Amino acid sequence: MSKVFYIALALVVLTVLLGATMPEQFGEVTGKINASITDKFGWYYVMISTFMVVFCIFLILSPIGKLKLGKPEDEPEFSSLSWFAMLFSAGMGIGLVFWGASEPLSHYLAPPTAKPETNEAFREALRSTFFHWGFHAWAIYGVVALGLAYFQFRKGEPGLISRTLRPLLGNKVEGLLGTIIDVLAVFATIVGVAVSLGMGAQQINGGLHYLFGVPNTFWVKVIIVIIVTILFLMSAWTGLSKGIQYLSNLNIVFAALLLFAVLFVGPTILILNMFSTSIGNLLENFIYMSFDVSPLNETKKAWMSDWTIYYWGWWMSWSPFVGIFIARVSKGRTIREFLIGVLMVPALLSFFWFSVFGTTAIELVKKVPAIGKMTVETQLFGIFHEMPMGIGLSILALLLICTFFITSADSATFVLGMQSTHGSLNPPNNIKVIWGISQSLIALVLIYAGGLGALQSAAIIVAFPFSFVLLGMMYSLYKDANRERLHLGLTLKPDKRFRRKEK
Template sequence: MQTPQLKGIAPLSFFGSAIVSLGLIIYASLNPDQAAALFKTANSWIVQELGWFYMLAVGGFVIFLLCLAISPLGKVRLGPDDSTPDYSYGTWIAMLFSAGMGIGIVFYGVAEPIMHFQSPPDATARTPDAARDAMSITFFHWGVHAWAIYAVVGLALAYFGFRRGEPLVIRSAFRPILGDRVNGPMGDIIDIFAVVGTLAGLSTSLGLGVAQLNATGTYLFGLPQTENIQLILIAIVTLLATLTVATGLDNGIRRLSEFILILSFVLMGLILILGPTRFLLQSFVENIGLYINSFVSRTFHIYAYEDQPSDWVGTWTLFYWAWWISWSPFVGLFIARISRGRTIRQFLLGVLFAPAGFSCIWFTIFGDLAIWLDLNPAQGAISSTVAENMPIALFTVFEYLPFSTLLAWLAGLLVAIYFITASDAGALVIAMITSKGDEEPVLWLRVFWALVCGGVAGCLLLAGGLDAVEMAAVIAAAPLSIVMVFMCYGIWKGLSDEVALSASAVLPAAPMPAHEGAMWRLRLGAIVSHPRKSQIDDFITGTATEALKAVQSELTQRAHAAEVVNGDGAVALRVNLGENLSDFVYRVQPVSRPMPAYALTDTARGEGGRNRYYRAEVFLAQGGRGYDIYGYDRREVIADVVAHYDRYLHYVALRS
């Protein structure tokens, strides 16, 4: 039996992930040189031997998701059919972007376009063709392909978590493939891979962030750029992230995400006005055309027929794909957590194009400005700075604009907040994975993983600086890329049932037994109430369980293999229809929902200021049905079960 402190966590996932993470911290701290050599060897092998697989897999993800978005299955909602999004579009997109790649665009906003401009793989350096290639490549690395990687994981978790009622953990996406084995050691291993990959990807972003934050301090305060200073900065930001993650998703991360999106637009707007405005606007139009024109060719271009450019692919494209893959459990689970209630089409179009579009605007303003300055007033100084001290390059650009100190302060503030949101969102997600998908993990677990995230980032810096951090991401991506391919199959297999399920819904539902006496008043009271978790738990363990046991008893007498199963606060009736047929499942489980606006009265606020309530929702094997049976009496629950069982037999007949 678990102690109260460990109640709610997944023991093997938590302790396995913790042992691997703390082992990495100890190893990198005690043997930094040996760790750096090991990372370098493993990284080189993966790039040379598995690079083709990374390129093919990411291209496949893009094709799969775009086809899914335009198909009729795009109408399927990530949750019950009547569910609505928890967040507005603006807040949703802000949270998507801040957790996805905020630190990276600040670090590479000037550096990457300048590096491709200075050393292009396919053009003559410092020419108009090199400038076009530089922006086309940068858009490719930070555009739709990056977000397709995140969307695969996010879609799988949101679909199985909110539509099928599975825990919001990586293993849930494998239930169509592994069945109930996802509840055992195999599922724990999948979650451990996800946690370790998340730590590696998060460490890459934190490593970039601390380098940029250090550069901000150097520019504004003369702070030295040393490893010790960066370790101190990691410690400070980790402490701030620990405080923020303790406030939860709605209070901490949501508000920071909205603030940094506004701050990002303010910074871009100032630079657009203060810089060569007409050139930047013209460049944006041409960059979009270049990106669309090269979209397919770059997706599968791995320089198989050349020698030297293949090293370029390993340094750039393969590193990026590995970085995004290693970080995908974190970003995927995070965007799934905030996307309940949207349709698959809304989810995919939003995730694939909204943050990617923002990135394209950002890189046009910063990248094209840097190229223009480097060719004109800077006379190559920016290229020299990028080659010598990449994090300082952003501030070198500001030197050629009015109000350079103001711009530097805004950029520094942006980096600091991006740093905090990435760290606390990562800690929250890892805590969810290691607590069986609990959307509000216990405080000590969130704090523990916030500290571990900072510890891993710091120790990887000790074991070879930023290069070691980046290599760790490439290594962690190898097993995760295979996991993601199977995820796509799991999504397709799960969604294929939606068509047959829709066809079976033509059967009329059984009429609800009429209420007698004061029963209708009790039912009306349940409909307009907003119960607490304890009230729903009492209903499930009482009325719902009694009703399901009555149906099970009747089915057993008629030679049907039926059982009632309790677990994780839910109760389920499972009927075995035969070896080659899926079981019929009728499950009642508590579902948390935001308090509707009309219910947020002074009375509701007086009840501890709560902003969420619970429903006793019905889930079948094919997903949630989207209605609440809290307040039903025993006869009504039985009637509902029988109606769904009748429909399910029709559904089985259609599929056979």
């Protein structure tokens, strides 16, 4: 076992002990740190996230985009269709089910600028949701995944975050500094996944409470987490090819069934119209929204702290996990092909998801205002209650949340095992079990210390130090890839010399 494992585990134990023994103080301190970061560095989160979008577009348009993620003779392992499906599965987790209806509905009832419950609020609700779950999120994932895939498959480095910084730090990546970077990546992954697991436990409990009267309490959430932890550890023990693959396929089936059931039972034509219109609305306002921090509007500034800044932090803390997964399935593709796929396809599918659930929720709340007053974790089930086949939709949603819970945690244990065993592609089962239990304990601690607010604070806090690693990854990737581009004499024009050399 490496130093990364022991140091990261010590940080997890310390966090769990503090949260379990001093929950009020823990929640208060994390809340204050979160408030300080969003108040003083909200502009930084906005700028760095937007810079990653610009960086990805630059690489797509530059000659660097011709470089392959692998050796010249390497070909993609998966078909384009299978690859797109895996990209969507990697980024689509509990969060989409948790926020699919609730976020657009929340923005409709309390929009950042428009008058609540108006047509303008409707448009702003979907535009804001698309913005949060769209190109910025996937650019953050893409930067991490691209750096890992480039240095691992083209340069022969271990699949560690620290090794992507070799052009910047040299051989220091193999010493103390590299260990610190990998520990930070492991801890960011644990917290990012714990946020999703915490949301999943809350929504499973909320659904059981709404449907069957099960008490919505912390101890019920403990039981839910224990049961699901046992299930995903059993899956992790069977290995990647069996457990994770089977559950990932099951996720896609459940998600597609739920999505199309709501599409056809809900206001179908309005959903499709809002999907198209909201994409245009987002593109029209994209540049302004990408840089806006609302320094002169306190109401919108507070809204951005709760939503936009939180999401940018969550995506950064989640990015090592998603990035490592995407990198593993992208060998053999060019940088241009990789980035176009990562930025466009999952974002468009997410837009469609939010159009279906968000439009349905907003139309229903006009008829049943009580839905808007429900807690976030029970809102989806309240919406289904007002629709045909409501019980069936609710049960299907619960199954989907459970399989997402298991798959996310299962995959995370594998990724954490890799990162803490020097990039091993087959980490020992005992390591995976330790990380599986650790992320479940942190999820429970965050729920115990303050519920959703504590989960959001944790994501923003852990993202701050990791954001500097992301900046280093971009610099290192550009430095090395541009040097290789110059060596190969690549230009934007078709280049026969390039084709000969790559072949």
